[in-house]
Amino acid sequence: MTEQINYTTNPNVDWTTPMLDLHGVNKKYLEGTDAEVHAVRNADFKVYKGEMVALMGPSGSGKTTLLNLIGGLTPATSGSIQINDIEVTDLNEEERTKLRRNSIGYIFQHFNLLEFLTAEQNVMLPLLTQGYSDAQAKRRTTMMLRELGLGGRLEHFPSELSGGQEQRVAIGRSLITNPAIILGDEPTGDLDRSAEEGVLNMFRRINKEKKQTLLLVTHSEWIGSKCDRIIRIENGEIVQTGLEVTS
Amino acid sequence: MIALKTAFRNVFRRPSQNIAVILGVALGVSLFVGVQVGSDSLGAGLLELSIHSIGERDASISPVFTDFFINEQILQEEDPFSPVPTGGTFLENLTETDAYKNNVAAITARLHLRSSVIQPETGAIEVGKRWTGIDPDQHPAFGILTNLEGQTLNVADLEPHQIYVGEELIEDLFTDQDPIGKNLTVQSSITTLGQPPFVESVSVRISQNLTIVDIFQDEGLGRESFSDYLVSPLSTLQELVYQGIEQAKVAAFLQGQFLLGFGSQPLTDVYIVWKDGIEIGEGSETATLRLQIALDQIFGDFAALHRVSDTRGNIVRQIDAATEGLSLLLNGFGAIIILAGVLVIINIQSMALAARERETGILRAVGAKRSQIIRANLLESVFLGVFGSLAGLAGGVAYGRLLVWFLGIAFEFETGDIPVVVTDETLIISFFAGFILSQVTGLIPAINASRINIARVLRGIDAPEPEDFGRKSLYFGFIFTLIGILGIFTLDPNPLIDGNDAFTNIDDVQAAYPFFIFTIVGPALLVAYFRNFRLGLTVVGLFLLGFAYFNVFYVLDKIEGGSGGLSYIIYLVASLLVGTVILTAVNLDAIASAGQRITAWFARSSTTPVRGTTMVAFKKMRSKVTRSTLTFALFATILTLNIWIGTFSYSFRFGVDSQVVALTGGSDLVIYSPDNPLPASIGFSQELVDEFDDTAREVQITDARGFMRSPSSLYYLEADDPNSNRTANSVAIGPDSFWDSTAQENWIFPFDLFDNKTETPFETYEDQDGDPEATFEDEVVWKALANNETMANTQGEQKPILITTFIFDFSTFTIEKWQGESVYLNLTDGTLQEFVIGSISNGAPLSDLSLGSNFGPPGFSSTFYVNEHWKDKLLAFSGISDNENVFLARTNIEDQTSSVLEDFLIDVEGWANAGSFQNQFGSYGIIGVTTYSIYEGQLEGQFRFFQFLQAFVSLGFVVGILGLVVVAFRSVAERKREIGMLRALGFRRRDVVVSVVLELIVMGMIGLVIGFVNGTVMGYALTSVNGGGGEVEFLIPWGLIGLYAAITFMSAILSAIFPAVRASQIPPSDALRYTG
Incomplete structure (x- = not known):
């Protein structure tokens, strides 16, 4: 059964500007061999500017692969992926890296903070890679972490933070460069319900206040229900975009 | 048993980790074996080098005076003019003794004449060469002459006017021509004594035109001095000497003088090979002594003028004494390199266990006990230790061979001559040392592995570094304090x-x-x-x-x-x-922050993500304090060692200018006539200055002085003890030889004196602070000598003074006489004159030159400086008065090591040894050397050892590079997921590579800075101790340090680049999935 999203629920969405546009995207592993795996099949969907979208599906359905394709971490076998009008599949390795650096924010299930950097250093790292000076990067990072309620944890190492705090640092890191889109791979997967709720509220706040576009891979129906819409994937196929018109 | 099997299987289950452990252990064992083999072979090699020149000879009998003969005539009291000594020849007497029959396997007699060899067609002259008479019937043990085609040459085939010439001498005399059949003029001077004995020594000259019959390569087992000499039958040469002296005797007789001649069969050396049962050492010492006693009994005064030397035994003793110190040194340095190797092994072991942390976590989670984890890891470690140690033995022998090869290069050996000494003891000890080392270094990580936080490991979170040593600080602190205070x-x-x-x-x-x-x-x-x-x-x-x-x-x-x-x-x-x-x-945190700020400052205008890269590199280094410390400590150790040896040897090599100036009295060149002292009437010094006083020349001789040096003289340490006799060279100096400052104001440097000059009774000069001023003090003592001042002996009696170089007993390595003590010299009237040692000279070109002789190493004989007043009365100078044979020249070249001086000397020799000069003044033959080269020659052995030591310690870099490779692989392996994350955040591949490489470069550079500071301090320490109170200027070899910096830098890059590039190529999506 399909359902129609209420276009009016999120007033921040700019329905005229697709931030992410996938068209006929395929990903095959071990192509041409007996062990060939068709991980993503003809994926077609759009995510509009300011949307907060959940990408859901059972284990092994191709969610993470799709996210990696969007983030340019792995190349697509065929099809078109556009982020902010940039055709990802036309980019070489170097350009994809640049795209990630400037236009994409990543949040991982296991937070993936660098253990040897403090919360502040983890967050400022993407700014430094963009060529910001230490002072500039520090200023922005401090503001960001204060916004995220971590003003007192700047000098703490990841091992000194709770899971929720770690994920907030990871969110800060993904946001710090004002990316076009944030890609979250099970961002609350390692958190308990209360921490999960805290993180979700933060996503919503970011989405609302900064008009930030988010695409979150999740297993959690509860998370999905809190997003603007849910894109569902099964066996590599998009079975629901959340924009279908019910008859 | 099952545990054993499991452990054995595990060895092969993790090939890459375990190969690293095996390699690490093998490296440690290799270093251990290599150092032992190198050290054992060093002694054997030096011995080989030293005994090379004596061939198969074990002992020898020779005259105490190097230019005299084994004097048969002295044996004959009844008729000194009779050609045949009473009671048979020397050899006949010798071979009749029991000491000979019981101990000697073979014997050969030689007659050596120091000669000048002139090529008549070109006028070329080669001086200081040896003309050797060989017994045609000599035992094969003493060598066989072969020509260039390898055919055996027999001296018995030579007519009296024919000669065999050594290959090297031929190359010096003939350039393009075929020398066979050509003539050579050979001039030899022989010395005999007047009658009654010791009144006067007389130089008799022999000149012969000889035809070259063949060229020989080398004498094989009985090597004399390679192949730069001439060979005739012994009897031919004996006849020449005998006839020459006989003619001189007749001439002297006609002038109312008497000369003491030699027998018809004069000899300079008798070479001996001991019987098989006589071992070199105590056996040969006893055999030598027995022979000496037997000869003393037969010949009475023989002992006073001739000596039996335990040649091979003495060399072995000297080499043993020398190599004991060298081996200790080598083992000391080797121990430090091995310590560096241990650091690598610890790092590898930790790496291996860290890599399987997750596996250990799972095992612990499913119920494995800590003791089981430790046992499993240790059992595996046993197999790895055995494999590693066995591999290390093979590697160690190869490493030892490499060291021996270095030894060969440093000491200019033919490598084949150095035996590679690998003892069973070395192999067994090394195997067990390696095995135990692998277990000890494996135990601590194994215990740590068993203590992991299971939840943390399974979550994939890095363990924080321990913050302190816990109670270990208390226990060790207490024990150390107690030991220290009680001690x-x-x-x-x-x-x-x-x-x-x-x-x-x-x-x-x-x-x-x-x-x-x-x-x-x-x-x-x-x-x-x-x-x-x-x-x-x-x-x-x-x-x-x-x-x-x-x-x-x-x-x-x-x-x-x-x-x-x-x-x-x-x-x-x-x-x-x-x-x-x-x-x-x-302070690694502060260092990392500073490093990060510095690199950020350098990259302030960069638009690339360099700041992010450097932050990751520096912070990573800081977070892994133990691993980083092990890594830079490894480089610090290796570089400390290298820079230490480097600064020390560099200072000793190039920081000796002032010392050389003092030792050489400010002269740059020594030009001498080794065979025939030039009559003072020639005015050679002035001729030299005139000839080369060309202002257009780069080298300008500003002054030249002539000195007279006696060939050798006999003196006594104690007047009443005939056994206290020694030989020395004597140099006569005139009042104006050094200090005629009015005529030559630049010529102010007297030779350097060693002794504490503040104790001299002579007038001393003081500088502004009232301290004795060394240069002037030296001058005072030399002036006192030149002016024939006296000094009180130990009994308070005023006696004439002399200055001497060290009177050294090489058998005990002790100095026998010091300032203020007396020595006794023979006067021409047959009495002994007491002289008080005014001061001891540090050595000077006049004393260090072994003039014209292949008869002994330079610097081994003492030299006395006497004044002209005593010169005329001393037996040593009788018969050669008014001649000069050594000339010191001063030039305008400041750099004593300059090759310009060497080139200039070729011109001087060319001029003095050319036909025109010889036609004008006679055939004297001149040799020129730079004073620096004399000094260099004295220290050659040390320089070579430094060279070897430097090569030896620089092998430590192999250990260092291996250590870095390990760290690089370990770092990359454990950072796979992190690298994926960095790539996801926008790090380019090359940023990942740079961050990994930078981390290692920084650690290498920290090691370099520590190594530089420590190595320089140690170099300074060793230079000041060995440089004789600061006479060696401490120099820092910046070029070498630059090279080490470059090696460290390149090592870091090369070690890290491969694993870093490989890791950067892993797709970020795969790397993110990696769980370790």
Whole structure:
């Protein structure tokens, strides 16, 4: 059964500007061999500017692969992926890296903070890679972490933070460069319900206040229900975009 | 049994990790074996090098005076003019003794004449060559002459006017022509004595035109001095000498004088090979003594003029004494390199266990006990230890061979001549040392592995570094403090009670050092436990450094003697190393921040993500304190060792200019006539200056002086003890030889004196501060000698003075006479004259030149400086008065090592040895050497050893590079997921590579800085101790240090680049999935 999203629920969405546009995207592993795996099949969907979208599906359905394709971490076998009008599949390795650096924010299930950097250093790292000076990067990072309620944890190492705090640092890191889109791979997967709720509220706040576009891979129906819409994937196929018109 | 099987299987289950462990252990064992093999082979090689020149000869009989003959005539009291001595010839008498029959297997007699060889067609002259008479019937043990085609040459085939010439001599005399059938003029001077004995020595000259019949390569087993000499049958040469002296005797007789001749069969050497049962050492010493006693009994005064030498035994003894020290040194340095190897092994073992942390976590989670984890890891470690140690034995022998190869290059051996000594003992000890090492280094990581936080490991979170040593600080702090304090109480002498007196003997200082270290480290560890760990460590580091610096800059200066010292030097290095490494590790955070800021400053205008890259590199280094410390400590150790040896040998090589100037009296060149002293009437000095007084020339001789040097003279250490006789060279100096400052104002440097000049009774000069001024003091003593002043002997009687170089007993390595003591010289009237040693000269070109002789190494004989007043009365100078044979020249070239001087000397020799000069003044033959080269020649052995040592310690870089490779692989392996994340965040591949490489470069550079500071301090310490009170200028070899910096830099890049590039190529999506 399909359902129609209420276009009016999120007033921040700019329905005229697709931030992410996938068209006929395929990903095959071990192509041409007996062990060939068709991980993503003809994926077609759009995510509009300011949307907060959940990408859901059972284990092994191709969610993470799709996210990696969007983030340019792995190349697509065929099809078109556009982020902010940039055709990802036309980019070489170097350009994809640049795209990630400037236009994409990543949040991982296991937070993936660098253990040897403090919360502040983890967050400022993407700014430094963009060529910001230490002072500039520090200023922005401090503001960001204060916004995220971590003003007192700047000098703490990841091992000194709770899971929720770690994920907030990871969110800060993904946001710090004002990316076009944030890609979250099970961002609350390692958190308990209360921490999960805290993180979700933060996503919503970011989405609302900064008009930030988010695409979150999740297993959690509860998370999905809190997003603007849910894109569902099964066996590599998009079975629901959340924009279908019910008859 | 099952555990064993599992462990054995596990060895092969993790090939890459375990190969690293095996390689690490093998490296340690290889170093151990290699150092032992190198050290054992060093002794054998040096012995080989030293005995090379004596061939198969075990012992020899020779005259005490090197230019005289084994004097048969002296044996005959009834008729000194009879050609045949009473009771048979010397050899007949010798071979009749029991000492000979019981001990001697073979014997050969030789007659050597020092000769000038002239090529008549070109006028070319080669001086100081040897003309040797060989017994045609000599035993094959003494060698066989072969020509260039390898055919045997027999001297019995030669007519009296024919000769065989050595290949090297032919190359010097003939350039393009075929020399066979050509003539050579050979001039020899022989010395005999007047009658009654010792009244006057007379030089008799023999000149012969000889035809070259064949060219020989080498004498094989009985090598004389390679192949730069001439060969005739012994009887031919004996006849010539005999006839020459007989004619001189007749001429002297007609003038109313009497000369004492030699028998019809004069000899200069008798070579002996002992029977098989006589072992070199005690056996050969006894056999030598027996032969000496037997000859004394037959020939009476024989002992006074001739000596039997235990040639091979003496060499073995000297080499044993020398290599004992060298081996110790090699083992000391080797121990430090092995320590570096141990650091690598610890790192590898930790890496191997860290890599399987997750597996251990799962095992623990499913119920494996800690003891089972330890046992499994240790059992595996047993197999790895065995494999590694076995591989290490093979690698060690190869490494040993490499060292021997270096030894060959450094000492210019034919490598085949150096035996590679691999003893069973070395192999067995090395195997077990490697095995135990692998178990010990495996045990601690295995215990740590068993203590992991299971939940943390399974979540994939890195373990935080331990913050302190826990109760270990308390236990060790208490034990160290106790040992230190108790130890200090037992010291005698005790620095706390006796002050500086406790520092005079290096053995005492060495014994005290560890107790003071314990007393320093113990309380600091207690501070670490009770107060603050970081503070405690800082105190340990500072105290260790402070104590080492106190020793280097204060205690070393007070040390006057002692037999040991190697352990002391190792303590010093260890203190410096541990101190600097601890301080660096404690402050790694600050260093990393500073490094990051510096690189950020350099990259301030960069638009690339370099700041992010550097932050990751520096912070990563700081977060892994133990691993980073092990890595830079490894480089610090290797570089300390290399820079230490480098600065020391460089200073000794190039920081000796002022010393050479003092030793050489300011002269740059020594030009001498080895065979025939030039009559003073020639005015050679002036001729030389005139000929080369060309202002257009780069080298301009500003002054030249002639001196007379006697070939050798007999003197007595004690007048009433005939057994205290020795030989020395004597140099006669005139009042204006050195100090005619009005005529030659630049010529102010007298030769350097060793002795404490403040004790001389002569007038002393003082500088503005009232301190004795060395240059003037030297001048005072030399002037006192030149002016024939007297000095009180030990009984208070005024006696004439002489200056001497060290009177050294090489059998005991002791100096026999000091300033103020007396020696006794023979006068021409047959009496002994007492001289008081006014001062001891450090050596000078006049004494260090073994003039014209292949008969002995330079510098082995003492030289006396006497004035002209005594010259005329001394037996040593009789018969050669008014001649000069040594000329010192001063030039306008400042750099004594300049090759311009060498080139110039070729011109001087060309001029003086050319036909025109010889036609004008006669055939004298001139040799020119730079004074620096004389000094260099004296220190050649040391230079070569330094060279070898440098090659030896630079092999430590192999260990260092291996260490870096390990760290690079380990770092990359454990960072796979992190690298994926960085790539996801926008790090380019090359940013990942740069961050990994940069981390290693920084660690290498920290090691370099520590190594530079410590190595330079140690180099300074060793230079000031061995440089004889600062005469060697301490120099820092910046070029070499630049090279080491480049090697370190390149090592870091090369070690890291491969794993880093490989890791950067992993797709980020795969890397993110990696769980370790």
